[in-house]
Amino acid sequence: MSTRDDGRGQPRNRENAIVVGVDDSSASQSALDWAAGEAQSRGLGLLVLHSVNVPALPGSVKGSSPKRDLAAVARQLLRAATERVATRFGPGLDVRAETSDLAPTQALVSASRTAAMVVVGSRGSNGAAPLSLGSVSTRVSAHAFSPVAVVPASAASGTEGHGGGRPVVVGVDGSSGAEVALRFALEEAARTETGLVVVHAWEAPVLIGGSTWDPAPHTAVLEAQATGAQESVRAMVREARGPHTEQVPCSVEVVRDQPAHALLVRGERAGLIVVGTRGRGGFAGLLLGSVSRTVLHHATVPVVVARAPA
Structure with missing residues (x-):
């Protein structure tokens, strides 16, 4: 398993993989588990994708590096995700973990061009409590090129598919x-x-x-x-x-x-x-x-x- 980015926000080795977008939300963990089970049952690879996209903010302090800080958080998040998959699904599943410089929706839609399926949680870490579907889930579902699975936080998951x-x-x-x-x-x-x-x-x-x-x-x-x-x-x-x-x-x-x-x-x-x-x-x-x-x-x-x- 590896975590890498080709420098253009376009992760490699996505061909016919199950791609899952992850963040720090509970729905994301359910999506990760479901996607891993789907990849295992289909005999496909799993690509765990996290967006490290920093919008330009007015008044940013010169010399500060929020992207570097986010990259460190992303590495930790992806490491935890791949360890979770290895623990729950065993070492036989081909798992890759990558970051993208694109915004979350763009990164997942781009990945969908060659993916077997894109999997997202029903609400990400920025979702408000009353909402049952986040903006990323909605937009990816509308614009992706591959099938998209939207997984709620309450969804049961396991190695049985x-x-x-x-x-x-x-x-x-x-x-x-x-x-x-x-x-x-x-x-x-x-x-x-x-x-x-x-x-x-x-x-x-x-x-x-x-x-x-x-x-x-x-x-x-x-x-x-x-x-x-x-x-x-x-x-x-x-x-x-x-x-x-x-x-x-x-x-x-x-x-x-x-x-x-x-x-x-x-x-x-x-x-x-x-x-x-x-x-x-x-x-x-x-x-x-x-x-x-x-x-x-x-x-x-x-x-x-x-x-x-x-």
Whole structure:
């Protein structure tokens, strides 16, 4: 294991590794443990990355070296992180620890260009207590090139891999982002030998004047639509299955609920929630949809924002 920086804020040897951003927060430790377990179960290397980025401050004292001080803290933090991984996961895991001169979001997004996955805690050391998702987690999830896993501080971790046998939950809505998420979720369920729960949710429309549409007079139509939706989602699953995912046990749930709420409720019993980057209601310039953002903010288990390979 080594700690190094190439002088440009661009750590080397990231190719196809699990990259985890670390700081001194409890969520960061959970992210580190989860990322190490993921790297071990996938047979990949682990890159532990810490940003040593010092913004220019007005009135800085000439001759002072806050960067040098932060670099010393960074070395200590990375040493503790790699020792933690070695203790918990053994010497067989290929671990590298590196610093970057870039800001945390930039460093992780840059690393995501060649990473198998980027892992971040749900809130870093600068997060305020009422917030359940930090700015770095939000921005990396929105702009990364690889899948991003956001791990809450409360997430269980261990050498057995994520989830401890609990199913993977994925939300689908017929969008291209949901198709990517479904394929990723199938691969994860196959790799971890768990089941998959595919959730499709719809909401009752709000009518003019603010009243909610009453479905009671339309029961037969709604039942037919629900049956049709079940068939459509099952067809999506059949199309998304590949040679390694044919035998994954899969259940489909079509529910009348807010999509984010439906995923969060089912995610309470899951080991992992998978979402896409943008659903059917998204705009071209919005890289992370409202459902995905809501799930990231409130989930109590790790959430992966899936992306197609660049």
